[in-house]
Amino acid sequence: MRNHILMIGLSAAVLCPIGALAQEGDAEAGAAIFKKCATCHVVDSDKNKVGPSLKGLFGRTAGTHPDYKYSSAMKEAGEGGLVWDETTLRDYLHNPKAKVKGTKMAFAGVKKDDEITNLIAYLKQYP
Ligand code: HEC
Numbered sequence: 001m002r003n004h005i006l007m008i009g010l011s012a013a014v015l016c017p018i019g020a021l022a023q024e025g026d027a028e029a030g031a032a033i034f035k036k037c038a039t040c041h042v043v044d045s046d047k048n049k050v051g052p053s054l055k056g057l058f059g060r061t062a063g064t065h066p067d068y069k070y071s072s073a074m075k076e077a078g079e080g081g082l083v084w085d086e087t088t089l090r091d092y093l094h095n096p097k098a099k100v101k102g103t104k105m106a107f108a109g110v111k112k113d114d115e116i117t118n119l120i121a122y123l124k125q126y127p
Pocket of ligand 1: 033036037038039050057060061062063069071072075084089093102103104107119
């Protein structure tokens with residue numbers, strides 16, 4: 001019976017209380033999604049790769065990780081007040097080039113909301 005309720009919860013994620021739980025995000029599922037980012041980003045250390053380290057991302061002003069050469073688009077976004085939190089990151093990951101016009105992050109984006117929720121839960125493990 002419980003499994004049955006869970007199935008319904010997953011298919012009606014928006015309406016069901018189990019759906020609300022899913023909003024918390026599943027860090028383990030997020031780890032799998034992070035593989036898409038890992039070509040260019042690390043999150044468990046301050047090391048910059050093709051992209052800046054994402055350790056301690058939440059609360060960071062866009063374009064300010066030390067020793068990383070950002071595009072002027074990303075630096076200007078930060079100067080314009082862009083700070084990474086759940087809302088701004090969600091927007092950005094949906095469509096990086098729409099959120100920060102001219103960013104050099106060559107990534108099409110993550111279309112699914114629940115994938116972004118899980119990814120955020122994963123990234124938050126690395127303050
Ligand atoms: C092909 C390489 C690549 C991939 C894949 C990629 N990124 Fe990026 N990312 C970059 C680059 C390059 C920048 C710097 C952008 C700039 O300066 O305009 C960046 C910047 C960012 C920033 C801004 C960081 C800051 O310090 O302001 C965030 C957040 C980010 N990426 C998250 C992600 C996440 C999450 C994923 C996976 C869903 C991802 N990126 C996938 C290359 C990539």
